[in-house]
Amino acid sequence: MAKNVTAQTLQRLPLYFNYLVSLPENRKSGNISATAIADALGLNDVQVRKDLASVSRGGRPRTGYVTAELINDIGHFFGFENHDGVIVAGVGNLGRAMLGSDSFADYGFDIVCGFDCNEKITGTDINGKPVRHISEMKNFCLNQNIKTGIITVPEKSAQEVCNIMTDSGIKYILNFASVHLNVPENIIVHNENISMTLAMLTRHSFFEKELTFR
């Protein structure tokens, strides 16, 4: 099924998922219709029905979906049952927030280690996750077959850290430093610039409900 999912559907699926998991427990144990989801999120119900049909076969006329099954189906589509190791380079406030968060596990990610060059924090633990010196990244990632890295270092160090990541076998980089990173062709970088998100939100009304994808 997943092969037929359009980019637009892909943008809306996280909305459904977040809505469903935030329902009170008594509603999670029941059924829910596409119409009810559409109403709650202010979306078109035909669209919602189509979107859900692309990742779940559980929809029934009149009764709708078993809520728990629908949550599972969307979660499965996004790979939330995985245990993919992720490293964080740069253990400042933002990196610390990543290491300290327990919510990544719900999405199938284990933040396994932080890296930094500040020897005051290397060797310490944050939320049970070790912080190691950045010179140890390559060995660590190759040994543990880590493919995903988050960059939370200052802008001036981001390219250098990015080079170490690609050299360490990392394929996917989530970059919080607001600089363009040069990477080999087979590496995918997503730049997450919170200031730019604010600009698009407040000055260009970019995030219309149906476009908002997370």
Place this chain on the structure above:
Amino acid sequence: MAKNVTAQTLQRLPLYFNYLVSLPENRKSGNISATAIADALGLNDVQVRKDLASVSRGGRPRTGYVTAELINDIGHFFGFENHDGVIVAGVGNLGRAMLGSDSFADYGFDIVCGFDCNEKITGTDINGKPVRHISEMKNFCLNQNIKTGIITVPEKSAQEVCNIMTDSGIKYILNFASVHLNVPENIIVHNENISMTLAMLTRHSFFEKELTFR
């Protein structure tokens, strides 16, 4: 001009901006062609020329753009010369990262205050920004005409904090808690779920170069 900017162009403009500002100083003082930008970012040069023409009139045949002017034109389009006050609700690691960052100013945002209910931190300062009790939010926002808020509280408190924000005159909410927020119709919420971004990046190759917008 800005009225003719398509969603697709809007998605790519931040790429150009980030690339241009990350150029070394000696290149920033010169000229740059749309072709050079296209090559550096792996985009189609006709597309880049079109995108840039929608926000800048500075392009000249053969010589291209004066780099500094092009940076200004894109920055102006995004309102980076503004000084829009922003509040942060929830002063944990993530909220602390927001208050501690100096990069928002480059995008025309002043993070003016953090709010929390933990009395161990209310009354303190982070990076020169005060942390106040959440009960003071309404007066603060109405007095200072704050229209933008960032939610970095735990999921279970997010809806309550959201309600206080909308009651305080906030119009734009950047929500880092992974729950669906119910808001009045005139309020725009953008949900930023870092785990979901990782899932879309690593499991669905969602962020093709031309789609990546920040």
